[in-house]
Amino acid sequence: MSERLDVKKTYKLVVNGAFARSESGRSYEVTTSTGAFVANVAQASRKDLRDAVVAARAGQAKWWASTAYNRGQVLYRWAEMAEARAAELVEHLQLAEGLKKREAQASVSRAIDRIVWYAGWTDKVTQVLGGANPVAGPFFNFSLPVPSGVVGVVAPQESSLEGFVEVVAAPLCVGNAVVALASERRPTPAVVLAEMTATADFPGGVLNVLTGLTAELAPHLASHEDVDGLDLSGCADRGDELARLAAASIKRVYRERDKGAENPLRRLRTFVETSTVWHTIGQ
């Protein structure tokens, strides 16, 4: 019997619910910490980023139009998909982060649990972050949290799965669409997890994941005027420069060194705006 040929996986960008190579045709090699080959992954260009933002803008409208309950269901289903493919994630995590199997299993479990935790938040943020304001008149006055819109995320470079879940699930659960740059040297766990959105009822464009060189892409994400929020967790070393670029279009910016960043709700709180409405009491 002849020897079976390897079926090698092509790691692609996740943009608009589809899996695409970079429009530039580029790819780069990912290795383990000891230099062993892991995979060739797509190297996104600024034009891929631009397309992802367009997709996210359209996806966000659909995501926010669905009910909070439904968004919770979708995020929970994402966790279900990850649970079913946990063994695959463990393998990727072992390669990417050099973990022992037991450590990787624990990390994958924590990441999945974190998705479930955020899934639970979708229909609770309004109670926690919103409220009824007392006003001197025959009116109801409500403050309601609404999503910022499109959130750009530079995912943590070290924690390739747990860190990724944290930075994307928080803005997603409050109704934002996300354009995420995966960890540059450890991108495969994030790509595999993002692939699972395809079988979790995510509307196209709600979660877009790009792989590539952080230094090349992050400035374009920061300066893009149609991005409303920016999470700089994955490039603390260039935080000032990127925050300055983001300032031109008055983005919400999240930086891990900021005061209060350790609060688990801080990220979620960063990417909402407050909408206040008045309504007459009675008929």
Add this chain to the structure above:
Amino acid sequence: MPAVISVPAIANEAELRVFVSALSGVDQVGVESRVAKLGTRSLKTSTKRRAIDLAISMVDLTTLEGADTPGRVTSLCTKARRPDPGDPQVPAVAAVCVYPDLVAHARRVLEGSDVAVGAVANAIPSGRASLNVKLLDVADAVAAGAHEIDMVIDRGAYLSGRWGQVFDEIVAVRAACGEAHLKVILETGELVTYDNVKRASWIAMLAGADFIKTSTGKVGVNATLPVALVMLEAARDFAEQTGRLVGVKVAGGIRTTKDALKYLVVVNETAGSAWLSPEYFRFGASSLLNDLLMQRLKQRTGAYVRPDEFSGD
């Protein structure tokens, strides 16, 4: 351009038929591969900036909706005069294009600017009305002050072989236009083949069109690059034989700067640089303008632009 008149003055349908039938056929595969190749050309930096400004100056900003109001036309005209309120360097567009009843209003709003007012007349988009009604429609728009008239050919007559009728109708509308420029819409999406596009282009030019235009924008298939190439070749050949330059207008479905720049490349490589001016090449579009403005700002500031930076129409 030598003013050699080798095209016969068309006296009757038989002569028209002989002339048009003798035109060589269009090589479909050749045309499509040529535009595919031209479409890969990339314009960068200063060339791109110039091309974007040129494209803006070629736009016929169009609103042809049943729900058009004077207010909507006012905002369209304001945008036509100064597409980017934040930057006076942005050129005005070539024209606004409206239904005939809104021409007078558009003229008032555009008073004192170089932006022309175009009207679609001739029972657009179907063109299914009697010649009398069509001519009245045209005369009405001209009387209201339209500088340019867009008419659509009778595709039914063309497709059933009554080319003489198509020709005569254009001649009659041409006469009714007086001073106004006449753009003849071929509605290429309904002509099926490139051979038909070529023949219809020639019929329109022989009948006196100032412009030949792809589509009304109201049918499924609008302007495409191969069709534009066929029409530009016809305009080029017509100019070589008569010395008269006929313009080409592509309309419908062109929404991005990338598409517009592809058309400009095809214009330059097919008809030549003489057509690279609003006098001889136009884009009939509404959403294209915003994308051009966005790309222009991107070129200037380096940051990708928010789509609602510019007003919708």
